[in-house]
Amino acid sequence: MIVGGDGYCGWATALHLSRLGYEVAIVDNMIRRHWDATHLLDSLIPIAPIERRIAAWQRATGKTIALYVVDVREYAPLAAAIEGFRPDTIVHFGQQRSAPFSMIDREHTVLTQVGNLTGTLNILYAMRDLAPHAHLVKLGTMGEYGTPNIDIEEGYIEIEHNGRKDVLPFPKQPGSFYHLSKVADSDNIAFACRIWNLRATDLNQGVVYGLSDETAGNPDLANRFDYDGLFGTVLNRFCVEAVVGHPLTVYGAGGQTRSFIDLRDTVACMELAIANPPAPGRLQVFNQFTEIFSVLELAERVQRVARGRGLACRIEHRENPRIEREAHYYHAKNTSLIGLGLQPHLLDDHTIDMMLDIALTYRNRISSSLIPPQVGWDARAFGASAKDEADVAHATP
Amino acid sequence: MIVGGDGYCGWATALHLSRLGYEVAIVDNMIRRHWDATHLLDSLIPIAPIERRIAAWQRATGKTIALYVVDVREYAPLAAAIEGFRPDTIVHFGQQRSAPFSMIDREHTVLTQVGNLTGTLNILYAMRDLAPHAHLVKLGTMGEYGTPNIDIEEGYIEIEHNGRKDVLPFPKQPGSFYHLSKVADSDNIAFACRIWNLRATDLNQGVVYGLSDETAGNPDLANRFDYDGLFGTVLNRFCVEAVVGHPLTVYGAGGQTRSFIDLRDTVACMELAIANPPAPGRLQVFNQFTEIFSVLELAERVQRVARGRGLACRIEHRENPRIEREAHYYHAKNTSLIGLGLQPHLLDDHTIDMMLDIALTYRNRISSSLIPPQVGWDARAFGASAKDEADVAHATP
Numbered sequence: 001m002i003v004g005g006d007g008y009c010g011w012a013t014a015l016h017l018s019r020l021g022y023e024v025a026i027v028d029n030m031i032r033r034h035w036d037a038t039h040l041l042d043s044l045i046p047i048a049p050i051e052r053r054i055a056a057w058q059r060a061t062g063k064t065i066a067l068y069v070v071d072v073r074e075y076a077p078l079a080a081a082i083e084g085f086r087p088d089t090i091v092h093f094g095q096q097r098s099a100p101f102s103m104i105d106r107e108h109t110v111l112t113q114v115g116n117l118t119g120t121l122n123i124l125y126a127m128r129d130l131a132p133h134a135h136l137v138k139l140g141t142m143g144e145y146g147t148p149n150i151d152i153e154e155g156y157i158e159i160e161h162n163g164r165k166d167v168l169p170f171p172k173q174p175g176s177f178y179h180l181s182k183v184a185d186s187d188n189i190a191f192a193c194r195i196w197n198l199r200a201t202d203l204n205q206g207v208v209y210g211l212s213d214e215t216a217g218n219p220d221l222a223n224r225f226d227y228d229g230l231f232g233t234v235l236n237r238f239c240v241e242a243v244v245g246h247p248l249t250v251y252g253a254g255g256q257t258r259s260f261i262d263l264r265d266t267v268a269c270m271e272l273a274i275a276n277p278p279a280p281g282r283l284q285v286f287n288q289f290t291e292i293f294s295v296l297e298l299a300e301r302v303q304r305v306a307r308g309r310g311l312a313c314r315i316e317h318r319e320n321p322r323i324e325r326e327a328h329y330y331h332a333k334n335t336s337l338i339g340l341g342l343q344p345h346l347l348d349d350h351t352i353d354m355m356l357d358i359a360l361t362y363r364n365r366i367s368s369s370l371i372p373p374q375v376g377w378d379a380r381a382f383g384a385s386a387k388d389e390a391d392v393a394h395a396t397p
Numbered sequence: 398m399i400v401g402g403d404g405y406c407g408w409a410t411a412l413h414l415s416r417l418g419y420e421v422a423i424v425d426n427m428i429r430r431h432w433d434a435t436h437l438l439d440s441l442i443p444i445a446p447i448e449r450r451i452a453a454w455q456r457a458t459g460k461t462i463a464l465y466v467v468d469v470r471e472y473a474p475l476a477a478a479i480e481g482f483r484p485d486t487i488v489h490f491g492q493q494r495s496a497p498f499s500m501i502d503r504e505h506t507v508l509t510q511v512g513n514l515t516g517t518l519n520i521l522y523a524m525r526d527l528a529p530h531a532h533l534v535k536l537g538t539m540g541e542y543g544t545p546n547i548d549i550e551e552g553y554i555e556i557e558h559n560g561r562k563d564v565l566p567f568p569k570q571p572g573s574f575y576h577l578s579k580v581a582d583s584d585n586i587a588f589a590c591r592i593w594n595l596r597a598t599d600l601n602q603g604v605v606y607g608l609s610d611e612t613a614g615n616p617d618l619a620n621r622f623d624y625d626g627l628f629g630t631v632l633n634r635f636c637v638e639a640v641v642g643h644p645l646t647v648y649g650a651g652g653q654t655r656s657f658i659d660l661r662d663t664v665a666c667m668e669l670a671i672a673n674p675p676a677p678g679r680l681q682v683f684n685q686f687t688e689i690f691s692v693l694e695l696a697e698r699v700q701r702v703a704r705g706r707g708l709a710c711r712i713e714h715r716e717n718p719r720i721e722r723e724a725h726y727y728h729a730k731n732t733s734l735i736g737l738g739l740q741p742h743l744l745d746d747h748t749i750d751m752m753l754d755i756a757l758t759y760r761n762r763i764s765s766s767l768i769p770p771q772v773g774w775d776a777r778a779f780g781a782s783a784k785d786e787a788d789v790a791h792a793t794p
Contacts, residue, residue: 106472194720
């Protein structure tokens with residue numbers, strides 16, 4: 001059962017697991033499509049309505065995917081879906097997942113935290129009462145850890161202090177109200193596993209980019225591709241900027257260093273996590289990323305590949321809408337999923353080329369006004385998008 | 398401005414600060430009185446309605462206390478109260494503060510976490526926009542830390558790991574959905590201070606007992622005294638049990654070790670915290686307790702004092718409704734408030750005597766059926782209260 005199965009990671013995961021022979025159900029409230037509409041955004045790649053997606057998958061493969069249009073913030077319909085489908089595994093992607101969205105204003109902060117926490121609590125109670133042997137695979141984020149000056153472990157750290165030792169939850173310093181909601185989720189899940197003997201895996205995922213295999217080639221199976229200032233992620237944005245002749249915009253110094261993962265590896269990680277549940281009573285934590293880059297390094301890689309294709313491409317530093325360290329130590333472990341057999345797709349020139357191909361294919365759908373950040377972390381007015389749009393050179397190769 | 402100023406700690410703090418010459422406003426939604434009513438509970442000491450309390454204080458001292466009947470989960474009336482009163486300090490007690498209440502069922506878990514988080518987020522946003530120089534003094538709990546096998550520091554810990562060092566938030570292992578809400582609050586406040594340059598003090602308070610000076614002697618100023626299975630705290634309960642000839646009920650082995658504080662010290666700590674704000678941008682954390690006891694030690698102390706007064710008093714172990722370690726290491730720091738000048742009222746025989754006096758004074762208001770726990774941590778049915786009531790020997794001195 002894939003909660004949030006209509007989303008970017010969720011849809012890719014649903015198809016990947018279905019192809020592998022899992023019986024898959026999607027639970028989704030379609031809210032992300034609504035937020036796109038109300039914030040005047042759109043995926044670069046057009047996506048079909050969920051029922052058309054599922055029908056196309058059945059036509060292409062003969063495999064069925066069950067659909068529950070359910071908002072997990074409401075317990076009764078969630079419980080009915082779980083009683084109807086009887087999942088062995090519940091994969092939970094069904095959350096507000098954008099840091100800038102959570103920072104828009106008080107209403108969006110409360111919506112993010114209340115919605116995300118309530119959904120997870122409802123799933124935990126439903127597991128306790130209706131599916132106590134199921135395995136919860138919960139999407140966390142590497143952003144929960146922040147950027148400590150020590151190595152980031154996978155969920156737990158052994159601390160020696162005043163001559164005594166304990167293995168404790170790794171201290172978290174998240175950088176947005178969204179990331180804070182994920183930390184609270186992790187704490188709630190750990191507690192529920194302990195008192196109710198549930199089992200769960202928290203996947204602290206890095207920034208995801210690219211597309212998975214199952215969604216290619218059929219427009220009705222296509223996955224979303226976000227490049228906008230609210231839901232877009234940085235590598236997608238750089239590729240779109242390169243294609244429309246917009247400077248690659250690095251916010252601040254660009255030394256912000258983060259962990260990254262290709263969507264093809266995300267779906268492989270889901271497969272590995274599902275196949276390797278922890279013992280009852282335990283929350284296991286895997287860091288789900290394959291490589292670490294600074295934002296400036298990423299921009300330079302895209303610039304090099306784009307220039308190789310004849311795209312004029314310069315890098316520009318802009319004011320950083322976030323409040324974050326722009327130069328810092330960053331080293332995180334990711335040995336668990338590698339140890340279980342993950343074979344990473346690294347970010348080589350070929351992958352960047354494929355992403356530039358996507359941006360070129362849908363070039364006429366790119367709206368440059370969506371590219372700049374709209375939301376500042378400290379209540380400054382952001383979103384001088386008209387001014388920014390003037391920077392765009394519309395004449396590109 | 399004291400949010401939750403109608404509650405046990407809040408009312409005591411309001412009067413203490415008013416007596417010291419602070420201009421005090423109470424913000425409260427009166428929900429605790431409603432929960433008493435709906436859960437068929439009552440404070441051992443009868444308490445007057447808030448308007449009568451405030452009028453009595455004015456008659457007794459000539460000092461006025463402003464009242465805003467406001468639910469901090471609603472932003473607009475909270476903002477109006479802050480604009481009306483213009484506080485220099487916001488003391489935030491206004492939360493659902495019972496661990497068993499948060500564990501009743503899914504609805505009470507969601508109510509606790511959503512209510513507590515939303516209230517704190519609203520206060521933070523109101524500070525950012527309306528009172529950026531105010532000092533937030535937030536009640537946390539020692540229960541946020543859980544019972545790690547290392548010494549508990551005050552909010553932060555220096556960790557050396559793989560040859561590098563950082564000062565990080567102390568890892569938290571809270572033991573109920575209520576305590577989890579306080580951890581999420583602490584994380585939200587730390588983040589808000591960092592990005593909005595606010596200043597806040599998180600007071601991780603131990604289990605509170607007893608009564609403060611300002612509420613004594615006038616029935617209209619009286620403070621609540623909870624001994625029931627939902628909101629009561631352990632020392633209050635033992636004193637009530639001793640007085641009605643109920644065994645002192647120790648849940649499980651009794652090795653559960655916690656930190657404690659006399660309400661007279663709570664109000665002194667509030668005064669010290671208010672007078673010592675941190676620099677803008679920082680959340681400072683003080684552990685607010687004076688002594689550490691195991692539950693069994695506490696029972697034995699009450700037993701000894703009660704027997705000295707001729708009360709028959711035996712200790713009985715009962716099934717533990719909570720899932721927690723019943724024997725564990727526990728050592729926590731509390732040097733910050735002591736360093737600022739706190740002079741603790743320790744739990745001596747005199748203090749226990751005063752508490753037994755309270756229980757004797759209101760003996761005819763004690764309902765033995767309220768004493769046993771009603772809520773188990775693992776969905777077992779608790780609350781065999783009829784059976785338990787049969788244990789009570791109604792003939793006592």
